[in-house]
Structure formats: C-alpha cells, structure tokens
Amino acid sequence: MSVLFAAPELDAAVWRARLEALLPSHAVAILGEPFDRAAIRYALSWAHPPGALADLPNLKAIFSLGAGVDHLFADPALPDRPIVRVVDSDLRDRMSEWVVMHALIHLRQLRRYERQQRDRVWADDDAQPKAGDIRVSVLGLGVLGLDAATKLKALGFKVSAWSATPKSTPGIECFNGKGGLDALLAQTDLLVVLLPLTPATQGMLNASLIAKLKQGGRLGGPVLINAGRGGLQVEADILAALDSGVLKGASLDVFEREPLPASSLVWSHPAVYVSPHNAAISTPAAVASAIAHQIAAFERGEPLRHVVDRKRGY
Numbered sequence: 001m002s003v004l005f006a007a008p009e010l011d012a013a014v015w016r017a018r019l020e021a022l023l024p025s026h027a028v029a030i031l032g033e034p035f036d037r038a039a040i041r042y043a044l045s046w047a048h049p050p051g052a053l054a055d056l057p058n059l060k061a062i063f064s065l066g067a068g069v070d071h072l073f074a075d076p077a078l079p080d081r082p083i084v085r086v087v088d089s090d091l092r093d094r095m096s097e098w099v100v101m102h103a104l105i106h107l108r109q110l111r112r113y114e115r116q117q118r119d120r121v122w123a124d125d126d127a128q129p130k131a132g133d134i135r136v137s138v139l140g141l142g143v144l145g146l147d148a149a150t151k152l153k154a155l156g157f158k159v160s161a162w163s164a165t166p167k168s169t170p171g172i173e174c175f176n177g178k179g180g181l182d183a184l185l186a187q188t189d190l191l192v193v194l195l196p197l198t199p200a201t202q203g204m205l206n207a208s209l210i211a212k213l214k215q216g217g218r219l220g221g222p223v224l225i226n227a228g229r230g231g232l233q234v235e236a237d238i239l240a241a242l243d244s245g246v247l248k249g250a251s252l253d254v255f256e257r258e259p260l261p262a263s264s265l266v267w268s269h270p271a272v273y274v275s276p277h278n279a280a281i282s283t284p285a286a287v288a289s290a291i292a293h294q295i296a297a298f299e300r301g302e303p304l305r306h307v308v309d310r311k312r313g314y
Contacts, residue, residue: 090286098279129218131156198313221248
C-alpha cells in the first residue's frame with residue numbers, strides 16, 4: 001500500500017522522511033515521480049494540480065495538509081472519496097497565538113507607540129482601554145474559532161461568536177444565521193474571522209458587512225482580524241473602509257491573491273498589519289503524526305474523524 005504526497009508547494013523530502021518513519025508499512029509516493037497508481041490508498045494534498053488525484057482506483061481517503069479544504073474543491077476532477085481535515089493541537093495553538101497577539105496589538109495601540117518611538121515622542125493620555133472594555137466577535141466556531149474565543153475570554157475580553165448553524169459554549173454569547181450575524185456585528189469592536197471558504201462565505205468581508213460593525217467604541221472604531229481565507233475578503237472594500245474611518249484597523253494573514261502582489265496597496269496602508277499566511281503553519285512533524293494516527297485507526301476498522309461535509313464545503 002502507498003501514500004501519495006500531492007503538495008507541489010511543500011518540501012516533499014521533509015514530508016516523505018516523516019511519513020516513512022510514522023508509516024513504515026506504507027510506501028510514500030511523490031506527485032511528479034513515477035508511481036503505481038493502483039497502489040495508492042491515501043492522498044495527502046495541498047494545492048495539487050487539477051486532475052492529479054484522478055484514476056487512483058484503490059484510493060480510500062484524501063487528507064488536506066492544512067486547516068482549509070477549499071483548495072481541494074478547486075479540482076473539478078476530485079475523486080468522490082472521504083476528505084479529512086487536519087485537526088491538530090499544534091496548528092490550533094499557533095492560530096490562537098496569532099489571533100491573541102493581534103487582538104492585543106490593537107487593544108494596546110502598538111502602531112501608535114511604534115510611530116512615537118520612531119519620532120522620539122513621549123506622549124500618552126487616558127484613552128488606553130482594557131480588555132474588558134472591548135467586545136470581540138469570532139466568526140466561525142469550529143476547532144480554531146472556539147479555541148481562539150476561549151483564550152480571548154481568558155484575557156478578559158467580552159467575547160461573542162457566530163456560526164452558520166446553532167452552537168453554544170459556556171461564557172460566550174453565540175449567534176447564528178443571517179439575523180444573528182447582523183446582531184453580532186452591531187455590537188462588535190474587534191471582528192476575528194476564522195471561517196472556511198465556501199460559496200456562501202466567498203467575498204463576505206465586503207463594504208456591506210463592514211458598514212454593519214459598531215462605530216466608535218473604546219478602540220475608536222471597529223477592527224478586522226482575518227486569518228481564515230483570502231477569498232472571504234474584498235480588499236478594495238477593506239482599504240476604502242480604512243480610508244473613510246469606517247474601519248479603524250486591520251490585521252490580515254490571508255489575501256485574495258497569494259503571494260500578495262508587490263503592487264497591492266495593502267502593503268503600505270498605515271492601519272494594516274500584514275503577515276504571509278503563516279498564522280498557523282502546518283508543520284510536517286505535527287500534521288504527519290495526526291494523519292498517521294488516522295490511517296492506523298482506519299486500518300484497524302475505526303471510522304475516519306473530521307470528515308468534510310461536501311455539501312457544506314467544510
């Protein structure tokens with residue numbers, strides 16, 4: 001039996017070594033090298049070329065090597081096999097670190113103090129809010145969203161969350177559906193977005209949604225933090241909202257086009273923090289271990305966990 005590594009953007013040698021150590025009874029084939037297509041039982045993918053997973057007659061499951069699966073659905077020839085999401089504590093914790101860091105950056109006005117340091121200005125006033133003054137709303141209450149919401153609450157922020165379907169979690173005000181989203185936005189100081197990219201969420205971070213965010217507040221206006229997917233946001237609308245004052249600031253880890261083009265105005269906007277889609281990096285050690293455990297359990301007759309609902313897209 002063989003595992004196919006189908007991720008042209010990742011270091012195949014590093015992943016192969018890790019997978020061979022964890023799955024000694026499985027050969028590891030690399031997309032682009034010759035291999036027996038009939039021997040493949042499992043495919044591990046990140047942004048594979050369309051059609052690359054077709055004609056694998058004994059394929060049992062497809063594993064995404066990242067938290068998202070929209071890259072898989074971009075393949076019109078994707079085989080009708082179970083798709084398994086990565087749910088890993090390392091990836092989860094890294095995402096929460098990034099979200100908490102940026103929530104604190106905006107809370108404690110870091111960009112202001114960076115400017116003051118550069119200009120050698122010693123100045124402060126009584127406008128420094130505390131976490132308890134700020135309502136953080138998390139869009140997406142899956143594994144990543146729930147963990148980020150819980151850690152933000154532990155820091156003292158007032159936390160709400162929204163999901164497409166009804167959910168509840170102790171100590172966090174939960175909303176769902178379109179009406180729930182509008183109600184949540186109206187009370188939001190800081191919007192954290194950890195949604196999957198689906199036809200329903202494509203381009204949702206646009207002028208219409210931004211205009212529904214609470215104005216004023218202790219941050220001086222609403223702030224957007226997006227570490228979900230670049231396809232969720234309309235960058236022209238975000239920049240326009242920042243320029244008009246409808247948005248006070250933004251932290252973006254994902255973009256409509258990646259890498260973010262050098263010509264993009266996002267790079268130079270004074271109210272935007274940019275990171276290169278590395279809020280939660282999928283490391284070979286952690287992700288390969290999670291996948292290997294899933295394969296071993298599946299071959300013992302246990303069901304696959306974290307299987308994607310193809311109709312919902314996540």
